[in-house]
Structure formats: C-alpha cells, structure tokens
Amino acid sequence: MLLIAPSIVFMTLLFGWPMVSGILQAFGGPEGLTTANFTRMAQDPYFWASVGNTLLLIVVMIPIQFVLALAMALLIRAKPRGSSVYFYIWAIPLAVSDLAAGLVWLTVFTDRGYLNSVLASVGLEPFSWLAYDNYASMFMAVLIAEVWRATSLVFVIVVAGLQSIPKDYEEAAGVFGAGFWDRLWHVTLPLLRPSLQTALILRTILAFQTFAVALALTGQNFPLVVGETYRWYTGLQDANVASALALVVMAVSMVTAVGYLKLLKDQSEAPR
Amino acid sequence: MADISIKGLKKTYPGSTELATNNVSLDVAEGEFMVLLGPSGCGKTTLLRMVAGLDFPDEGSISIGGRDVTYLPPQDRNLSMVFQSYAVFPHRKVRTNIAFGLVMKKVPREELEKKVAWAADLLQLTPYLDRYPAQLSGGQRQRVAVARAIVMDADVLLMDEPLSNLDALLRLDFRAELKKIVQQLGSTTLYVTHDQVEAMSLSDRVAVMKKGQIAQLGHPITVYEEPADRFVGGFIGSPPMNFLEGRVTQQGALEVAGQSTEAPEFLARSAARSGGLPVMVGIRAENIYLEDRGTPGTLDATVEVVEPLGHATLLTVDLGGQTIKVQVASTVRVSSGEKVGLRFDQAAIRFFDTETQLGLTA
Amino acid sequence: MADISIKGLKKTYPGSTELATNNVSLDVAEGEFMVLLGPSGCGKTTLLRMVAGLDFPDEGSISIGGRDVTYLPPQDRNLSMVFQSYAVFPHRKVRTNIAFGLVMKKVPREELEKKVAWAADLLQLTPYLDRYPAQLSGGQRQRVAVARAIVMDADVLLMDEPLSNLDALLRLDFRAELKKIVQQLGSTTLYVTHDQVEAMSLSDRVAVMKKGQIAQLGHPITVYEEPADRFVGGFIGSPPMNFLEGRVTQQGALEVAGQSTEAPEFLARSAARSGGLPVMVGIRAENIYLEDRGTPGTLDATVEVVEPLGHATLLTVDLGGQTIKVQVASTVRVSSGEKVGLRFDQAAIRFFDTETQLGLTA
Amino acid sequence: MSHATTNKTTAAADHPAPEVDRRPLAKRRRNRILLQVGCILITLFMALPIYLIALSATSSRAALQEFPLSFIPNNFSLETMETFLQSTGILGGLINSVQVGIFTLVLSLIIGVPAGYAVARFAFPGRDPYQLFLLFTRALPIVVLSVPLAQLFLQTGLYDSVLAVVLLHTALALPTTILITSSVFLGVPRDVEEAARIFGCSPVQAFLKVVMPMAIPGIAAASIFTFVMSWNEVLGASILTLNQRTLPAQVLSSLAESPLAYRFAGGFLLVIPALIFIFFMRRYLTNMWGSTIR
Amino acid sequence: ACGVNTSGSGGEGSVNFLSTQFSPVEERQRYEATLKKFAGDIQVAYNPVDTGIFNTTLKSQLAAGKVEIGIAAGLHSDLIPFASQFEDLSSLTNDLSSAGYSDDLLELAKLGTDSPRYIPWIQATYVVAVNKKALDWLPSGADVNNLTYENFLAWAQAAKAANGGRPVFGIPAGPKGLHHRFYQGFLLPSFTGGQITTFRNADAVTAWTYMRDLWANMNPASANYDFMQEPLGNGEVLVAWDHVARLINAVQDKPDDWLMVPAPSGPKGKGYLLVVGGMAVPQGSPEKDKAFELIKALSKPEAQIETLKSNAFFPVVEADIGSDLPGGIALEAKAVKAQQEAPDAILALPPVGLGDKDPQVSQLFKNCFQEICLNNADVRATLDRQGAELASIMDTLNVPCWAPDPDSDQCRVA
Numbered sequence A: 001m002l003l004i005a006p007s008i009v010f011m012t013l014l015f016g017w018p019m020v021s022g023i024l025q026a027f028g029g030p031e032g033l034t035t036a037n038f039t040r041m042a043q044d045p046y047f048w049a050s051v052g053n054t055l056l057l058i059v060v061m062i063p064i065q066f067v068l069a070l071a072m073a074l075l076i077r078a079k080p081r082g083s084s085v086y087f088y089i090w091a092i093p094l095a096v097s098d099l100a101a102g103l104v105w106l107t108v109f110t111d112r113g114y115l116n117s118v119l120a121s122v123g124l125e126p127f128s129w130l131a132y133d134n135y136a137s138m139f140m141a142v143l144i145a146e147v148w149r150a151t152s153l154v155f156v157i158v159v160a161g162l163q164s165i166p167k168d169y170e171e172a173a174g175v176f177g178a179g180f181w182d183r184l185w186h187v188t189l190p191l192l193r194p195s196l197q198t199a200l201i202l203r204t205i206l207a208f209q210t211f212a213v214a215l216a217l218t219g220q221n222f223p224l225v226v227g228e229t230y231r232w233y234t235g236l237q238d239a240n241v242a243s244a245l246a247l248v249v250m251a252v253s254m255v256t257a258v259g260y261l262k263l264l265k266d267q268s269e270a271p272r
Numbered sequence B, C: 001m002a003d004i005s006i007k008g009l010k011k012t013y014p015g016s017t018e019l020a021t022n023n024v025s026l027d028v029a030e031g032e033f034m035v036l037l038g039p040s041g042c043g044k045t046t047l048l049r050m051v052a053g054l055d056f057p058d059e060g061s062i063s064i065g066g067r068d069v070t071y072l073p074p075q076d077r078n079l080s081m082v083f084q085s086y087a088v089f090p091h092r093k094v095r096t097n098i099a100f101g102l103v104m105k106k107v108p109r110e111e112l113e114k115k116v117a118w119a120a121d122l123l124q125l126t127p128y129l130d131r132y133p134a135q136l137s138g139g140q141r142q143r144v145a146v147a148r149a150i151v152m153d154a155d156v157l158l159m160d161e162p163l164s165n166l167d168a169l170l171r172l173d174f175r176a177e178l179k180k181i182v183q184q185l186g187s188t189t190l191y192v193t194h195d196q197v198e199a200m201s202l203s204d205r206v207a208v209m210k211k212g213q214i215a216q217l218g219h220p221i222t223v224y225e226e227p228a229d230r231f232v233g234g235f236i237g238s239p240p241m242n243f244l245e246g247r248v249t250q251q252g253a254l255e256v257a258g259q260s261t262e263a264p265e266f267l268a269r270s271a272a273r274s275g276g277l278p279v280m281v282g283i284r285a286e287n288i289y290l291e292d293r294g295t296p297g298t299l300d301a302t303v304e305v306v307e308p309l310g311h312a313t314l315l316t317v318d319l320g321g322q323t324i325k326v327q328v329a330s331t332v333r334v335s336s337g338e339k340v341g342l343r344f345d346q347a348a349i350r351f352f353d354t355e356t357q358l359g360l361t362a
Numbered sequence D: 001m002s003h004a005t006t007n008k009t010t011a012a013a014d015h016p017a018p019e020v021d022r023r024p025l026a027k028r029r030r031n032r033i034l035l036q037v038g039c040i041l042i043t044l045f046m047a048l049p050i051y052l053i054a055l056s057a058t059s060s061r062a063a064l065q066e067f068p069l070s071f072i073p074n075n076f077s078l079e080t081m082e083t084f085l086q087s088t089g090i091l092g093g094l095i096n097s098v099q100v101g102i103f104t105l106v107l108s109l110i111i112g113v114p115a116g117y118a119v120a121r122f123a124f125p126g127r128d129p130y131q132l133f134l135l136f137t138r139a140l141p142i143v144v145l146s147v148p149l150a151q152l153f154l155q156t157g158l159y160d161s162v163l164a165v166v167l168l169h170t171a172l173a174l175p176t177t178i179l180i181t182s183s184v185f186l187g188v189p190r191d192v193e194e195a196a197r198i199f200g201c202s203p204v205q206a207f208l209k210v211v212m213p214m215a216i217p218g219i220a221a222a223s224i225f226t227f228v229m230s231w232n233e234v235l236g237a238s239i240l241t242l243n244q245r246t247l248p249a250q251v252l253s254s255l256a257e258s259p260l261a262y263r264f265a266g267g268f269l270l271v272i273p274a275l276i277f278i279f280f281m282r283r284y285l286t287n288m289w290g291s292t293i294r
Numbered sequence E: 001a002c003g004v005n006t007s008g009s010g011g012e013g014s015v016n017f018l019s020t021q022f023s024p025v026e027e028r029q030r031y032e033a034t035l036k037k038f039a040g041d042i043q044v045a046y047n048p049v050d051t052g053i054f055n056t057t058l059k060s061q062l063a064a065g066k067v068e069i070g071i072a073a074g075l076h077s078d079l080i081p082f083a084s085q086f087e088d089l090s091s092l093t094n095d096l097s098s099a100g101y102s103d104d105l106l107e108l109a110k111l112g113t114d115s116p117r118y119i120p121w122i123q124a125t126y127v128v129a130v131n132k133k134a135l136d137w138l139p140s141g142a143d144v145n146n147l148t149y150e151n152f153l154a155w156a157q158a159a160k161a162a163n164g165g166r167p168v169f170g171i172p173a174g175p176k177g178l179h180h181r182f183y184q185g186f187l188l189p190s191f192t193g194g195q196i197t198t199f200r201n202a203d204a205v206t207a208w209t210y211m212r213d214l215w216a217n218m219n220p221a222s223a224n225y226d227f228m229q230e231p232l233g234n235g236e237v238l239v240a241w242d243h244v245a246r247l248i249n250a251v252q253d254k255p256d257d258w259l260m261v262p263a264p265s266g267p268k269g270k271g272y273l274l275v276v277g278g279m280a281v282p283q284g285s286p287e288k289d290k291a292f293e294l295i296k297a298l299s300k301p302e303a304q305i306e307t308l309k310s311n312a313f314f315p316v317v318e319a320d321i322g323s324d325l326p327g328g329i330a331l332e333a334k335a336v337k338a339q340q341e342a343p344d345a346i347l348a349l350p351p352v353g354l355g356d357k358d359p360q361v362s363q364l365f366k367n368c369f370q371e372i373c374l375n376n377a378d379v380r381a382t383l384d385r386q387g388a389e390l391a392s393i394m395d396t397l398n399v400p401c402w403a404p405d406p407d408s409d410q411c412r413v414a
C-alpha cells in the first residue's frame, strides 16, 4: 500500500530503534535479561496506588468527557446565537499546555486560591481541597481539571465528524416518530461511530499519558502511572524500572485500543 | 380524523430571496389521495417538508385532523414519509431500516416482523433483507424507503417521488397495491410525482403547482381536460397541449392558422361585444385526427417528424407556420413531408386569454 | 472511432453470490444511442460502471474504439457519466460542478464559460449557478449532474436514469436537445431509463435486461411490437402486454377464453403436425378494440374497472375468467359492469411458447 | 377593560379556527433558551480558567498573594510579562516554535492524510495491526525513549536543529492525524469520488479536488491537534536541542521553578499563539457548503 | 528549516554551559549577566534545564560519542551519575589551590573516584524563614536564633492554636520539594548523630515520632509545596524550613517583615546539610580549553560574590562577603553563618559515592515521611522496612561513610 508506506517507514525509522532499546531496557539489568525491574516496580509503595488512580481516573473521566463533548457538539450544531464564539472558547483548552493547565487549576483549588476566595467571600469556611488526606476532593480536583483540559479534543473530533452526516437521516428518523433521544441513539451516534471510535482510542491513550495536571495539583499524593515513570526515570534515575512502567502503560493502552477496535467494529464496512 | 388543512403557507429558505412556497392553501380530506404535480423546483418538496414538520413556514398554518401542527416537531405528527433522496439509514440493514418506525412506535416484535415481511414481499425486497443499503441498486434503495413508510400505518402518508427509480412494471404493481393499502388504512396521502399516468390513476385530486403557488386543484381528468390556464395545459400531458394563436372575429368565426372555423357561442358573444377577440387555442395531440387533405372542416398541414412510440405514433406537424404535435394510432402510416388534413375535436378545444393566460369558459 | 464492444461480462459483487451481470455481450456502434431497460436490480448500473471503469469485471472484456479498456482507469477512457445518485460535488457551487470535467481537461477559460452557460441554460439552471447543491431541489440537483456530463463532449456518454426526477415537460425539451447534441458530437450513448416513452423516442436500439442478462436487443419498435419472450412483452409497454392462455387446434383454430378464431398459418401448420398446440397469446391493450357485443369476430367480455388516464381510458376487462387491459380513446364512454365485445387486431397478436416463454414466429 | 375585549374579538376574527398552536413554538423558544443557558454554562467552565490565567498574568506579584483573591483586575501590571519577554531567547524560541509548528503540520499532513485515506477506504489486510502500530508509539511514555532518541539524532547529525524537532513532532502527531482524518474520510461518499474519476481525475487528483475538500473539517481538527501538540511539547524539544530551543522548551522548563507570577505570565503567553492558530483554523471545522447532501 | 539561536550565543567556538541551576526566568537573566561580566571574551551559551533533561542530554551525548556540552554544572547529586565520564580536573584544582576550598568540598568533588571530577561552583544550605507575625506565639524562653526541636514543635502548636486550628508552619514536601534533605541533614543528624548508620536505631524512632508530631502541626498543603517562598509570600505559611534559594523571593521584597534563623538543634546537636554545586567538563567536550578558562573565571571571589548577591548561592571559595548585601540575602547570610558556626553544629553532607543509587536513597527518606506522617504507619515497622531496603543498597555499593556518619571502610546500616 503506497499510501501507508511513508508513515510506516517514517515511524519505524524514527521510533524503531528507540522503541526496541526502550523495551529491552525494561528487561535489562546488570547481568543480562531479568524481570527484577518489574518486581521492583511492583514493590514501590506508589505503584499500586498509581495504577488504581490511573484506572479510576480513566474510568470516571472518559465517560464524562464523551458525554460532555457530545453535548457540546450537539449544542454547537443547533447553531445557537453566538455559536462561533462558543466554539472558539470551547476549543481553547486545546491550546493550553498541561503545565499551564495544572497551574491554573492549582490557583483555583489551592488553599488560598480562587475557590476558597469565593467561599470566604460568601462567609464559608475555606476547605483544603488538595490536602493529601482528602482523597475525594483531590480526585474531584484532578478530574475537573482533566475534564477541562482534554474534553476539547473529543469535542473537536466529534464536531468534525458531525459535519459529514447528512441531515436527511435525522429528519427521516424524526418523521418516523423518533424523538430527540431516539434520534441520537439510533441515528446520530451510529453514524458518528468512526469519529467516536477515533476519539475514544486517542483520548484513552492520551489519558494514560497524562500526569502533569495531577502532579501540579496534588504532587505525589495522587500518583499516576506515567507520573511514576517520569519519577523513576528522572527523579530516581532508574531507566530500567521506568521502562518497565512504560511497558505496563503501553500494554494496558494497547489492550484498550484493541478492545475499542473490536467493540466498535464496523459491520457494514461500506456505510455509504 | 386526519384531514390536512393548509392555510396561506409562505416559506423562504434562508439565504434565498424567492419564495419556495408562496401562499399555498390546500385542504386534503381524510383518506384522500392528493397528488402534487409541478415543474422541478416549484416547491413540492418544500410543501411536504412543512407538512412533515421538517421545516417551519414563515407564515400560514397547517393542521392535521383539526389539530394545529404548524410548529409541532415531526415525531409528534404521526405521519410517515418517503424522501426524495430516500434517506435510508446506511448503518442499518434493510430489515431494520424498514422496521425503524415500528421500533420507534414500540410495536410488539411479532407484529413488527410480520409487517416487515409483508412490505418486503410487496416491494420485492425479501432477498435483500439482510443487506446494507450500500449493497443495493438504486431502485432497491428507493423501495426500502417506500417499504419503511408504508409499514407505519400512519395517519398521513407523504411520498416524494417514491417510484422515480422503479421500472414501469413494478410501478404498476405497486400503484395498485398502494391504492388498496391507503384505502384500507384511510391514510391521507400527499404524493409527489412527475409521472402523469401515476398522477391520473392514483389520485382523487391533483394539485398542480407553479413557482410556489397552486395553479390548479381538481379532479385529475378535469385538470387534464380543462386546464385552468395555459401553464397547466402546457405542463400536463405527454405531449403537452398544443397552443395556437387565434382570433374570434366579431362575426363569431374562429380564425386559426389562416383558416377559419366556427367559434363556440360564449366566445362569439363576447367577441361580438368587444369587436373581435384574440384568443389562444389549446388542443391536445390525441384530440386531433388525421384526415385526407381537403376534407371539409379540416385544416391543411404538413407532417414534419414521425415518432413511433409503440402504443401510438407522435407526429410533429406544421400548421400555417405553427408547430403542433398530433398523436395517431400506431397503425396509421404517414411519412414526414406528407400533406394532411387535421380535424380538431371541437369538444376538446380549450380557449385561453392571450394576456392573463387564464382559461376562458362559458 | 468510439464504438463500444462488450464481450461476455461477468461480475459478482464481493459478498454477494448472485451474478450482477451474467455474460453480457453488447456492441454499440459509434454514435449509436443505446437504451438499457430492465427491472430494478437487473444489473444496468453495474454494466455502466464497468464500461466507465469504476468496477472491473470478473470475466469478459470491454473495448472502446477498438482499444481494450477492460482494466483501464476511468480517467483514461474519455467518457462522461450521469450517476443514478447524481454524485454532484457538495462542496462546489453549481457553476464549478458543471465545469469540473472541463477544468480537468484544461479547456480554456472562455470556452469553458460558454459551455457552462449553454448547459445551464439548456437545463434551466442559470438562476442557480451560484448555489451549493444543498440549496437545490432534487430535480435541480439531478440537472446539475446532467449538465456536468453533457458539457464534456466525451466519446462515450453514460447516463443512468438522468431524468428520473424531472417533470415531463422538462424531460421532453431535454430529450429533443439531447438527441441533437449527441448527433452533433457523435457520442456513443448508453442510457438507462425506466421511462418507456423516453426509451422509444430516444433510442436507436434498446437492450432489455433481465437478471444480469440481455433478454432482447433491437430497434425500439421491434422490441415493443415483437417481444422476444414473454418477459419482454410483459415488461415493456404501459400497460404491459396482455397474456391469455390459448390453444391452436389441429384444425388450425385459435381457442382463447372459450371462444375461437382463426390462427395464423405458421402456427396452424405446426399445430397440425403436433396434434394441437398450447400457446400463450400476447396482445397489447391498445390493439384491442371495443365493439358492441355480438359483433362477429369479437370476443365477449365484461368491463370491470374504468381508469381515465387523460389521453386515453384504460379498461380492466374480464375475458372468460382472464383479466386483461384494454386501452380506448378518452372519448369512449363505458362504465364498469358493461358487457362489451372485444376485437383483437390480428396483426398485433403475438404468440409465445408456453414452456420456454419464447416468442413464436413464422 | 373594554378595550382589551375588543382587541380579543378582532384577533379572533382575523384568525379563524383552528387557532395556530404556538405552544410548540414556545417550547422551541424555551429550548433555545435552554440551549443558550447550556452554552453559557459550558462557556463559563471553559473560559473561567483562561480568564484566571490572563488575570494572574496581568496582575502584580503582590496581588497574587492576597487572600481572598480578587476576580477583577484591580492591580493591573505587565511587569512580569515584560521581564519575561525580555529574557534571552524568547524571540528566537518563538521563531523556532512557529517554524517547528508549521513544518510539523505540513509534514504530518503530507504523510498522514494519504494514510488516513487508505485506512478509511481500503479494507487492506493488516489494517487493524497498522492502526495499532501507530498507536504503539503513542502508548509508550516518550520519556523512556529519550536517550536512544537523542542518540539517534546525534548520530545522524540532526541534533540541535529545528528539523530534529520537526521530525519528532511529526512522528508524535502522525497517529492522531491518521486516525482523525480517516474517521472523516469515511464520511465522504464514494460516488462523488467516482464522479471525479469519470470526469478526468487521476486517483490523486480526485483525492485532492474532491475528497480532501470534503474532509476539510477533519483535516482542520487534525491540524489543530498537530500544531497545538507541537506548540506545547517540551520534553522532546528539550532533549533534541541545545541552542535552538523552541519556545516552550525554552521557557516551560524554567517556569516550573519560577515564582508564581512568572509561571502565569509564561503560561498565558504560550497560550496566545495557539489561540491565534485555532482562531484561524476553526472556520474550517464547519464546512462552508451548507449541510451535507447524500 | 533554519533554527534561530535561543541561548544568547552558541555559535561556533562558544562554550555550551548546561546547568541544572538558575533556571527560573529572573535567576537565569541574572546569572547570564554574571557570566557576561566574568567570561571575558569567551562566548557562553547558558542552557539551564531540569535534572531529567540534564541527564538525558549528557547521557545521550556521551553514549553517542558526540559531546557538544562544554561545561556541565549542577548540584553534587546531579553530577554523580557521570563521575567516570567527566574530565579529570586535577590540573585545574592545582591552579585554583590558593582559592581556599574546604577539604570537605574537595573530597566531595571526587565523586567517589580518585581525582577531582568537578570544581565546586556554588554552595548553599537550608534555614528557617520566619514571618515576624509568628514571633507572637514563640514559646517563652525560646530563642528564635537558637531553637531546639522541642521549642520548634511547641511554637508550631501554639501558632496552630492561635490561628483557630489552622497550622501555619510548612515544609516543602511536594514532588519537587527538598524535604528529604531535612531528614537527611537536619532531623536525623540532630536526633541520632548520623544519617545512614543510624537509620533505624532507637534515636531514629524518636526522631520520626517527633516528625509525626511536627507534621500534625504543619499546614497539610505542605504535601504540595515545592518551594516555600510561595506559601510564605501569600501568607498561607508563616514559618518554613527550605533551601535558601527557595526562600529568597518571599523575603527580599520586604526584608523588614522577616527573620531568617538557623535550623533547630536536637539531642545530638544542630545538624545541618551543605548543598554543593560543581562545574564539570564532560570527556570529549569540544571546547575544553575555553571551558577550563571559564571555570577559572567563575571561581574568582568576585564572581562568587556576584552570584551570592544576585542569586543567593554562597561562595565556595574564601571571599569577603562584605556588608553591602541586599536585604534578603543579608538576612540569609546571617542565618547561614550562625548555623555553620553554632557550637553544636553537625555538618551533614548529601550522600557521597552512591552513583545512580543516590536518588533512590533519597527516596527512602521520603518514603519514611510518606508512611509515617501521611499514612500514619507504625514508626518502628516503617524504619525496619525502609532500613532493610537501604541496607541492601548500601551493601551492594561498598562505599565509605560520609559526614556525619563516622568514616569507615564500608558504610552499612546498623
């Protein structure tokens, strides 16, 4: 296939060797191949916490983001007055780097931040949202920040996908008695399937990769697997364990991606 | 119960300056089969869309079964529709496409399956029930759209050129079935077609539209035989009505193409009053008979083109500089260049005002 | 120069088991206007797509102008096409849609503009040149597709139901123009239609297809008058040919519906040899004349349904238990239940083998 | 009183029964209002943090340390922003970043769009493995690749050049580009493409003239991601360059340890160019030829 | 694609100065000015990066055999992993022998090898910043300039009580915070007199129990603080221990509101940790001669004083600090001096010779904090567990102990 060859060549040339050496590193030790790195990884007090947090975050966040992004896309499609302005503002978080995003939300949730400022000004007691011993509010903070930062990605993909769905189909559904939810469920979503699949795969894989926001907000108190990878690599300077962690992230990501591909398999192959 | 009453509908599409429908009023009785006819772009689809609730009018109102539905969303109108573009769902197999409306209505599974099987059989779709629309031919796709609409037993059935891509035979079969179905269910039907045979054979009444307005509304034969104006006469019929410039003299003679015959009395009278009256004479191709030249009461003409159509032969004839079409039985053998005499069936001649183009009647 | 020669084309769509075209061979002479007729789903579009190079056959070959093009990509075939689904480019205005092929051919700007204006005028699209397809009515979109194809001056013109969504009048106008254009350019044309008037009036020859095969190929009048088999007779014509079960006796009499007339000689001969011959008698509705009951040489029948069609009246008649259609002039006044005598135009009667369904000729 | 009654009767006379039922309209209006409310709520959520960055970036350092914090800019100060803009390499970083962003965009579109098309159109064997292969690279935290990657570039002599960063960013953006564009290519009807072929287009031309324009929204979405990703990417840019840093690599790393005021200023300044880019790209996200037709 | 230079210089023949220090915007600007002032006609491209990038860059360049870095400068711990890949700087040390480096520093600079691998560059330590408001709650009898850990805890408790239960003491226990240095160099030496050898003895239990009590009286947000200057600046925290450079911004604007005081003393004395940064030259450096020149220039007392004045790092050479320091720095300088010269002072060094195990050892201290203070784990059990881990690392390493642990052939956890 002439069309995909350049991308394969490109990716292989660039990532082939680094990938191989990265993966080998996970099994590398002072004396040949070993699984010691995985053992060390698993024994680290932060490891299981980080796995748990990552999974919890993803399981809670992805549905929220998809519902929100879909709602946003549908709102935009309904063309309310000022929709182009809305659209612009809703796409803005895309432009904000993780670091900056973490920073803003830190100023919101920190003890003397905006949220507590609001509470204080209405006479309520400020609350330590990010305190290590307050897992729920910490999780909420990370969740809100991540939802804010990354929903736009799904939103933009869905908007682009919605563009290619002819209005006919929804109109037909309406005529045949489908109300709003029926139309959404039986017509719009199935027709949007390719975009949703793409967004889901990308979003999940990228979600496995995020940690900067959580790090900024909660430090080491809400560890995420990739954050741990960084910590092992740069902080603890143990590239082997870091690679092992990376492999875990990759394995989980790939399993999810395969799952999505299978789950959302297109039966009609040629929908139009 | 489900009569449709349309009042003064006006609609301009956003971004367009023309009125897509211009003050359309139309009453369709319960169970009536109304056919909409009209040139491409005259606003038929637009009218249907407003009845369906897919577009809202700028002005005017629509009520179905006495209930005003002008701004009601489509799903609350209990109607079904065949879209001109079919709009079959690409992601659903033929079976579930046909069943769509029934599923929405939460029809029990058994009944649903029975209905789908019935419609598929009627439209010869049974072998294709498990295909996706992309794997069908154009006509098959259109039939899916039709099947989806007729299983609905809706109060109002809207069909926008539902048979345009089907062959004559299938059409014939389906037409007969449709008429039965509609009668059984008592659905009020609005049916857009370009096929005049269809219009004539199916409809209780036809509405001929022109530039967003209704030009004539009536029984199909009336519309065919007594077009309200020149437009309708020229639009309906294949070939359309012939028009000849003529003149009724003060003496009551009708002069056409340099030859003269007798004018009907009501025209003679008004011509007598006004001192001569220019008129447009309309006559259909099948109401002109070929005779030998010189037979009394005939007009001299020359055959220009002979087109055998199978069931008949169509002649293009020069009559004193004006070209008209004449249809004769396919057994008649003439050749181009032949000089012939034409006899007009006097009862079938129609007269139109040369200025307003409106039909002149007694 | 651009004759089309199709040999033994076979094509099965992936995932399907039926042959979409089954061993189709067809030669279209240069400049010939060939119409494809056939029931929905019989493989017309498939055939066109293979000629266009959009699909490749599983077996067989296609050559255009003597050059084998079976596997040549479409852009190298110098042809143009009207798609059944129109396939107008939604992202281009009408103007650039029509000009598309010319731009690809690098036609100079001036000529391009002239051609676009000409085609738009011909198809009454001039007011819509600066709209996007989404802002057009169904028929207007179809006209864009037609305009886009005819500006191309291609060697081969493929049209897949190009006029299905247009009104009769526009169709009539366009048909005449199309014939002129095609003659001027000498384009070889393959034209799919369901409209038999169109088929008759446009074509040099028609090919009637059935289930992926060509059932009859010939001059339109021949096909109409002398259908090769029962399928063709039943498919062509509106209404289609009537079929009656009959029998030629050893004595040379034709027995139909319990009544008896004289059989043509060639049948009488073979009936004499074989000791009586069951036949299927085909007769078209317009070749049956209404006479008073009891007139000699007529068959007794009862009128069941009277359908005025405008240009004629269609009767459904019971003839000794078999139902047939009879077309009479619209001036004839009969009512259902009336007992009438039917006279068959002897010259127009066709006979078919009851088993093979093939036509029987001298 | 009587006045009102007269009005009513005349109104009734003007509109004979059945009275036009305006309830659905009222409902629609209510829905429109709800729509607006929804939009505004979401807008608040999306815009508030941006406002807060802007506010903090333009506030004096002292204002940032007060409590409760003020939500209105009462201590306007561009001091931190200025310091920031004057620091070494900001302009150069900006130029590099723009270059990297644009070249990455172009390169990833050139490589990615055809691949996306292939994925959408052809059911070639190994399509799923191919997609997974693409994701593979994205699924591995890039940090563990940093040393071998940097070595690779050092050995090929590309180290410390804009090109190096472009290549890396392209590789990072490709999976996104390919997947997003392919999902939109799926929505482009085949017959339109076939029509283009009939009218004299080679496959490439048909793709360029018909398929691409119809997929513009998806391509725009992919472009936005690519550019923004490249714009905000720090790690790769930092390990592959030394003296030819991109702007984020130049400042974001130093931001982490800077006083809060600088972090805001930097965060805000970095957002601006991306905002401008989205501003120009967003109109392509909605197609211009009205609703799609079948 | 043609890149534009972003590091001020960096053309042909310039020295690429890769550093983990002075990366914040203002510090960078000030240090670039210092460089310009003292580098003479040597072109310097100053590239401050974080530790991760520093590592990756050096590692990949050394591995690829294409070194483009002229000088790699960082904290002692940053430089450790590359000990054997830095140039032997004996010649430079000889040239600079008159400058007056302390023996401790010179020993550290060997990075566990036989010869000097870096030239000391900057040094710093940790002190306590006190907002004068907090003095109100200082327990009677306590001297703020000579606190004991007991005083410190009492003070924190009093302050918390006085603020309606809101603690106002803080420690940088965030992910980038340096709190492990507090345990390594302050708390444990003060309570146990050692760092590694005494890691899990009874005194250590006391120390960590104390730490747990102290933590209960610290602002819990401390777990997110990387730099104390921010919470100090906005008033969230009034008293905090941190690295001098990470306190300075809070203090320098209004030096009159602040006090800087030495760390408290414990049963065994006043433990304090010295932070050292050094400049090294990677093997294969392209501009080795110029790099040497530059190191010499930066080792001049004037340059060192300039660095103190601008960026609050203290000279590593004999230098007359003088009295014209900016307010904040003057406060710091005083505290540093008092801490160093305290009669019961116990000098602690960051781990020496651990190589790439250094961060993991530090992590063990953080783990103790995590377990004991945050997760409320049993002190004894925690120390046993982490101690065993530490012991196994130390056993494989086979390095001598460093201050304050007694010098021995091999450092082991008792």
Ligand SMILES: Nc1ncnc2c1ncn2[C@@H]1O[C@H](COP(=O)(O)OP(=O)(O)OP(=O)(O)O)[C@@H](O)[C@H]1O
Pocket: B134, B135, B136, B137, B138, B139, B140, B165, C013, C014, C015, C016, C020, C038, C039, C040, C041, C042, C043, C044, C045, C046, C047, C084
């Ligand atoms: N993509 C496809 N996959 C499988 N079967 C197909 C596909 N396209 C068409 N067919 C089948 O092939 C047969 C011939 O189709 P074709 O489109 O040629 O019919 P047609 O003669 O053009 O019919 P119509 O008049 O309805 O357009 C039909 O039975 C159809 O169901």
Ligand SMILES: Nc1ncnc2c1ncn2[C@@H]1O[C@H](COP(=O)(O)OP(=O)(O)OP(=O)(O)O)[C@@H](O)[C@H]1O
Pocket: B013, B014, B015, B016, B020, B038, B039, B040, B041, B042, B043, B044, B045, B046, B047, B084, C134, C135, C136, C137, C138, C139, C140, C165
């Ligand atoms: N979305 C639109 N925007 C602007 N104008 C439109 C739109 N849809 C239709 N029109 C115009 O409104 C007029 C009426 O269109 P309509 O679709 O009702 O015609 P129609 O009678 O159904 O024609 P056809 O027989 O060709 O389908 C046409 O002139 C058409 O160009």
Ligand SMILES: [Mg+2]
Pocket: B044, B045, B046, B084, B160, C137, C138, C139
């Ligand atoms: Mg229409």
Ligand SMILES: [Mg+2]
Pocket: B137, B138, B139, C044, C045, C046, C084, C160
């Ligand atoms: Mg077809």
